[in-house]
Amino acid sequence: MNNYYYLVAGLPEINLDDAKLSVGYVEYVDELMQALAKEDAALLRYFRMTYENRNLLTWLKDKEAELHPLGMLSADDFNEQWQLLDYEDKAPLEGVPAYFLTFMRDLRDSKIPAGQEEQYLTAMFYEYTQQAPNAFVRRWFEFQWHLNNVQIALNCRKYGMDIETQVVGDNEVTHALRSSSARDFNLNGIFPAIETLMRMNDESDLLRKEKQIDRIQWEFLDELCTGYYFSIEVLLAYLIKLQSVERWLKLDAKQGEEIFRHLILSMKEGAQLK
Numbered sequence: 471m472n473n474y475y476y477l478v479a480g481l482p483e484i485n486l487d488d489a490k491l492s493v494g495y496v497e498y499v500d501e502l503m504q505a506l507a508k509e510d511a512a513l514l515r516y517f518r519m520t521y522e523n524r525n526l527l528t529w530l531k532d533k534e535a536e537l538h539p540l541g542m543l544s545a546d547d548f549n550e551q552w553q554l555l556d557y558e559d560k561a562p563l564e565g566v567p568a569y570f571l572t573f574m575r576d577l578r579d580s581k582i583p584a585g586q587e588e589q590y591l592t593a594m595f596y597e598y599t600q601q602a603p604n605a606f607v608r609r610w611f612e613f614q615w616h617l618n619n620v621q622i623a624l625n626c627r628k629y630g631m632d633i634e635t636q637v638v639g640d641n642e643v644t645h646a647l648r649s650s651s652a653r654d655f656n657l658n659g660i661f662p663a664i665e666t667l668m669r670m671n672d673e674s675d676l677l678r679k680e681k682q683i684d685r686i687q688w689e690f691l692d693e694l695c696t697g698y699y700f701s702i703e704v705l706l707a708y709l710i711k712l713q714s715v716e717r718w719l720k721l722d723a724k725q726g727e728e729i730f731r732h733l734i735l736s737m738k739e740g741a742q743l744k
Contacts, residue, residue: 472507473700481708486684488715495709495716496540502705509603510702516599516607517709518542519567523591526570530577530587569594586635593639606694606703610710613690616643616661621683623647623655624671663690677721684714 482492493501499518503511518540525541529548537545543565551563555575562571573591576582582590599611619637626633637644643661650656657664663686673679691707698704 471701472510474505474702474705475700477501477505478700478704481705484708484711484715486681486688486711486715486718489719491712491715491719493712495713498709498712499540502709506702506705513602513604513607513702513706514709515542516602516611517706519595519598522567522570523595526573527588527591567598569598589636589638596639604702606698606706609694610691610706613687615639615641617663617667617683617687619644619647620655620657620661620664620667624667628671681718684718687714 484491499514502514506514521538521540522543525537525543526548528535528537529545533545533549547563547566551566551571552574554563555571555578562568569591573582573594576590577587596611596615599615600608602608602611615638619639620643622636622638623633625631626636634648637647643657646655646657646660654664654668666686667683670679670682673682688711691710695703695707
């Protein structure tokens with residue numbers, strides 16, 4: 471295990487309600503890329519893949535669209551990989567995750583239901599993270615996977631939408647969400663945060679609700695870091711928290727309402743396509 475005494479000791483204190491940051495997310499990522507051992511720096515890729523996923527979906531809709539700068543693949547990379555799809559013996563290009571190649575081929579072959587592209591890619595991404603060589607990375611993304619799906623299922627119940635088509639992936643939690651009529655989907659012993667999420671589901675202040683969800687995530691991060699002091703796990707937890715605070719500094723009440731309405735609209739449109 472690599473230890474980063476200087477890096478960890480120099481991290482500014484961070485709290486979810488901070489009004490400003492002394493270091494930004496991009497700046498911190500750049501610092502880590504320069505300071506981490508090769509095998510630890512490779513783990514950062516998992517935390518940038520959400521931007522990569524977003525960029526791929528954007529590129530598929532509009533080949534000239536601007537891509538998010540935190541993604542590492544360019545439009546030329548996407549185009550080159552797409553051109554190689556007919557060559558079945560071609561592995562993914564350098565830097566392109568294997569699930570991108572599978573997704574592109576499934577999309578080309580019309581194996582992905584219309585309107586389900588994002589859910590399909592997201593499921594592939596979460597499955598990809600569960601092969602990570604680091605337990606912290608695997609457990610964090612597994613928690614995110616469950617957390618997001620539980621929120622989706624609770625919203626589906628609340629707004630009368632079909633849970634079956636909205637939750638992402640296939641695992642013990644998604645099976646319970648799709649099949650159980652119990653108030654807690656029989657998940658209390660599998661995903662304890664379900665109780666807190668159910669209590670929060672009727673919260674009318676959407677930004678307050680979102681902040682509470684972030685607190686659940688921070689508590690889980692602290693739990694994951696128990697026993698770690700100067701290792702990559704501490705630095706990755708800080709990365710996640712930093713991204714969270716930076717997002718809140720850019721978010722106001724109106725934007726929060728718009729994000730929530732967009733989420734519900736997207737879910738309804740997806741259901742109508744079935």
